[in-house]
Amino acid sequence: MDQENDVKSCVETKTIKNVPIWMLLTFLSVTVATAVLLEIGVSDYKLWKTEKINVSASINTSLNNYHKFAVYPTIKSSDIHLHHVLEILGQMGYKQTAINEDDWDFLWAHEYPFNKMGTRMRNILPYQTVNHFPGIGFITSKVDLSTASLPFMPKAFRLPEQKDEFLQYARDNPDSIFVEKDNQHRSIKIRPPKAINLNASNSFVQEYVQNPFLVDGHKFDIGVYIVLTSIEPLIIYMYTGDVLFRYCPDKYYPFDDTNVNQYVVGNDYLPTWEVSSLRKYFESFRGGMRSSFDAYVRDQSLDPSVIWLQVEEIVRLTILSKIKNIAIAMQPFKNGKYFELLRFDLIVDEKFRVHLMEVNMSPNLSSVHFKPNALLYQQILYNVLNLVGVGSPIRTDKRFFDEEETITSDKNVAVNLNDCAKYTCYKSCNKPECDLCLSCLKASEVNILRKAHYEHLHKMEMKRIFPKTIVSTKKLVK
Template structure:
């Protein structure tokens, strides 16, 4: 270093550097004269040398340019890969004390009652699925759970739903659950009924033709039900009906009972219907049927204080002792009487199927007033009875069935499993983390169902007749022949099947022994969906039912 360069350093740094160099030279000469113990701090010589070295290093460090040590210690550590600036800066960040809250899908509740205790199990299941309850003031929600029919009061709010929003009722579902409308529907499994006052003359003629029959007058609100002599029927009572009474009910330990089947509608036009098969609700009349007294309704009408299965002596060993559900306990009892219960359940499914196919047109018409028909699903309970010949009769369908265990805590498991399976089936429950029911990324959506999952009829679709035209029924499910709505419907059907859990599809009709159902009386969309399930069944038997 030249003298001119040293003298150009500011703040006397040149003098410091010269002094530092002289100190180092003196240390070197001393070291040459010293023996191997020159740094022994126990000697005076060692202590003096240590002091001189410390002073020299201190002076040398002070003479270095600013930032020298910072640049040295910030050198990237060599690794097999590369430590980026981003990683180094992230490591140097001070940890934050609180992270941003995780956004969750949301729901709100509509009902006439401010007390939501009867919806305890609905709220329990939704909370476990990661949903957050919000008020009806927000418009950015995912699920509306309505205990009461919502489409009159909330029509402005529900008229223009966003694609991802779900409501637990269909517009027009009252055509199924209205007791007068259902009872007076001319179907195989519904006892003969007459609407009052307009069907008065028809009823009188029917009663005169069958004088041995008994009749029950019922109100649409399910109150004041009892058997009446024909002469005591009030023909001027609006919103009521008179129905033929089934006078030979099947009894268990002397008690009449009804059967509650949970029915789920996931789609209309095309129609898809499932039942919960994990268990069936059995309710027994609190008093034995015989000796029969039409004035004592506890002998033949099931009320809120019904007799539960665990209190029926012939069923208690199965239910209490061995852990069977209500349905399997009943089936075991019937078999113990050398009778086959399977015929009962075949009739139950057919009764539900016939009813919903008959009423579907009303829901389709009601849906025309709404932007999207895929916003809705439905769970109702169909109540049926069985006569002593094991013949099944449909009595009513409940739009918002009781899901409260306030009367019987033992029903908690039944209700929560029903709700849980419902949520999974309709896509509300999901093992995929998400902030909302909105459409996921393309990769996530295809992970759940891709076009290959809905493809059927490979042999037809590659034939010349289907390549050239979509006119033939065999070609309508080929990829080029499907509309965007068709593709959406099939993806939904595929996901429902994958997520069906303890539910069973009853429409489209399951394919038994390779025999497909007669489709001639179904509308076009129901025919197409039925053919798709048949196509999946032909590829893999698990899709047959």
């Protein structure tokens, strides 16, 4: 047995001795290289894992510091009037924080915040956005607006200050009838001049439009959604995706001034989908409220565009009439970003003249009473928040990353490059050809241009109605 083992050992030794040296060296090299690669792979994995953790931590930190919104006044969990506001902000990646915290990016104030929170509003940070402008009450106050003598508003008189003027107007216009209102538009009712309390405070009387345009015999009003994104310079947008139509529950004729359901649009108004002539357009053909109304108007061999052109002009002139007052009210509030969502309520008479009735701050956006209105309010909010930058597609920390620089920069607003070079505007801005060269503009002016470009990219179904679009009259070069 020992002899056999010796023989085997000799044979194996001989075999090993016969293995070429280069093969052994190759084997050793491969072994060492494999070990090195394994070590590098483990290190890279550890590094990748660490980086991934750091990125995740950064994202979590971003979410904690960015996309925070607050609500004023604080709402209870049972409150549902802001359901769609909270819903859309949640879809946009925002999380709610308390109003007494300082790190919110966006404040949705259902009530005017500049009185009770005036000191705090004057000290908000540049990146913080608020959904109201200081001084917007000059437009939305029922009494102030109705007595502003605008040609498209029914004649109105403030009581008791203008009772003498009212009595004189009633004598000069004996066929006129009037409605008595307070500043909250409660208890609206037609009254003869003798029955009106001329000494009532904070109220007014307004001439009643007696010949309304009717749909299936029903009087209606139109709610048009308007957005202000800047006061100086003034920039106004109108939401064109749809319009809120509200019809009086009872038919207008035979007219009975004691039946307010014939002429006052209340909370229990008749919606579009319950108006016989509009139902087919709204339900069968899936039109909106405006497109269904426009279709009905065309059925009467009339042109609905006549109405909408008047609406745009009414919005422009109404806001322009109060813009100086708002600009003065804005002066103490230099920081932050502001915008305003308004609803203009209008009626149309049988001659297709449009009359402004009131302008609403914080218009109703709750579909609790009328479920089909949910889509209208959701789309309005989505359009508005994207327009003003709250719904930006870039999701990072505004305080450390200028997202607007990524979307719109100087190169996007630079114009007249040939003239700027020809007249050496980078050296001197004295020539009129240099007026629009970026090197000759103030920083504030460049920011205005960049803001306008940003809004243009994000306007979606918002139409800018002021400033009006300038149509070039230059002929195309052949």
